[in-house]
Amino acid sequence: MAAMDAFIDRLDPDMCVVTVAVDGDRAGCLVGFASQCSIRPVRYVVWLSKANHTYRVARAADRLAVHLLTREQHGLAELFGGETGDRTDKFARVRWREEAGGAVVLEDAAAWFVGTVVLRADGGDHVGFVLEPEAWGERADTDGAPLLRLSDATSISPGHPAD
Numbered sequence: 001m002a003a004m005d006a007f008i009d010r011l012d013p014d015m016c017v018v019t020v021a022v023d024g025d026r027a028g029c030l031v032g033f034a035s036q037c038s039i040r041p042v043r044y045v046v047w048l049s050k051a052n053h054t055y056r057v058a059r060a061a062d063r064l065a066v067h068l069l070t071r072e073q074h075g076l077a078e079l080f081g082g083e084t085g086d087r088t089d090k091f092a093r094v095r096w097r098e099e100a101g102g103a104v105v106l107e108d109a110a111a112w113f114v115g116t117v118v119l120r121a122d123g124g125d126h127v128g129f130v131l132e133p134e135a136w137g138e139r140a141d142t143d144g145a146p147l148l149r150l151s152d153a154t155s156i157s158p159g160h161p162a163d
Contacts, residue, residue: 011150012149012150012151013032013033013034013035013149013150014034014068014147014148014149015030015031015032015069015077015081015147015148015149015150015152015153016030016031016034016046016066016067016068016069017029017030017031017066017067017069017076017077017080017106017109018031018034018046018048018054018058018064018065018066018067019054019064019065019067019096019103019104019105019106020054020057020058020061020063020064020065020103020104021057021061021098021102021103021104022057022058022060022061023060025057026057026085026089026091026104027052027053027054027056027057027058027085028054028080028085028090028091028104028106029048029049029052029053029054029080029081029085030077030080030081030153030156031046031047031048031066032150032153033046033047033126034046034047034066037130041132042132042133043115043118043130043131043132044066044113044115044130044131044133045121045128045129045130045131046064046066046128046129046131047123047126047127047128047129048126048127048129049125049126050125050126050127051125052084052085053084053085053086054085055127057085058117058129059120061117062101062116062117063100063101063102063103063114063115063116063117063131063134064103064114064115064117064129064131065099065103065104065105065106065112065113065114065115066112066113066115066131067105067106067109067110067111067112068109068110068111068112068147068148069109069110069147069148070110070142070145070146070147070148071145071146071147071148071149071152072145073108073109073110073148074148074152074153076094076106076108076109077148077152077153077156078156079093079094081153081156081158082156082157082158091104094106094107094108095107095108099114099135100114100134100135101114101116101134103135105137108139109139110138110139110142110145110147111136111137111138111139111142112136112137112138113131113133113134113135113136113137114133114134114135114136115131115132115133115134116131116132116134117129117130117131118130118131118132
């Protein structure tokens with residue numbers, strides 16, 4: 001496993017915040033496992049930890065919203081990565097609105113999209129939600145700003161343990 005750690009330790013992926021709303025229950029978390037996974041049709045996968053409140057809400061969701069943050073938005077990353085929705089209403093502390101199909105979009109995110117869940121894949125301690133984008137947007141004033149990466153978020157203590 002040490003050799004695999006040497007590989008994984010070299011990665012520095014973009015971080016994103018995933019939000020979901022089902023029957024009035026809103027949830028969101030900071031995610032480090034996410035990627036485009038298809039060109040035609042365009043699809044994107046986000047991996048949610050089974051330990052998170054967000055995952056429990058997302059199991060019944062038709063849509064998820066995925067948000068990119070800039071490095072300057074570390075406080076937003078701390079809220080969604082360091083607090084758990086089991087104890088904290090994160091949305092009481094941010095500006096948000098409903099978008100396509102009632103999805104929750106963070107108004108201060110640098111860019112976002114709402115995707116329809118087309119597949120769920122069990123990957124172990126995380127479940128992958130494959131999304132087909134249906135609505136998207138960005139903040140023009142953040143264009144070109146460096147995105148928040150894993151190395152920028154290492155100081156955030158997770159709201160839930162990894163296992």
